[in-house]
Amino acid sequence: MDIILLTIGFIFLVAGIIGCIIPGIPGPPLAYISLIFLEFTSAEPFDLNFMMYGAIIVIVVTLLDYFVPIWGTKKFGGTKYGMWGSIIGLIIGFFTGPFGLVIGAFLGAYIGELIGGLPNEKALRAGLGAFLGFVAGTIMKLGVSMYIAYFFIAETWVYYIR
Secondary structure (H helix, E strand, O other): OHHHHHHHHHHHHHHHHHHHHOOOOOHHHHHHHHHHHHHOOOOOOOOHHHHHHHHHHHHHHHHHHHHHHHHHHHHOOOOHHHHHHHHHHHHHHHHOOHHHHHHHHHHHHHHHHHHOOOOHHHHHHHHHHHHHHHHHHHHHHHHHHHHHHHHHHHHHHHHHHO
């Protein structure tokens, strides 16, 4: 039974790491599920505190991933038009595939600022802030998922391979 749980956990772990790079797939939550599967093996490697703190970190990072592009827009001089444009761009981008989601935050903020009356240069700057916020969110998700991967692999190694 442990082999089945480990295999399913590994699949969730890989899906979680891929989900950090491909927008629209919740990477850290999927990676965290791998730890839950590992916890149901006979090894039971983690205590309740580790699992609770891990869940909190995953929830916070997942929520921040939606707000960092908006924050980036504001930090680079964007207005409410750019922030709303970034949100709308992310939503539209979600339905247009991975490339659309990556560029959606930028284009949404840029177009929003143009609609709001900002000159082209300032609108581009706000769009750049949205894009950099999106990249920062991706790096943040990848960092948490790789941290989870470390514990999954380390505990699997200790209890099953070594």
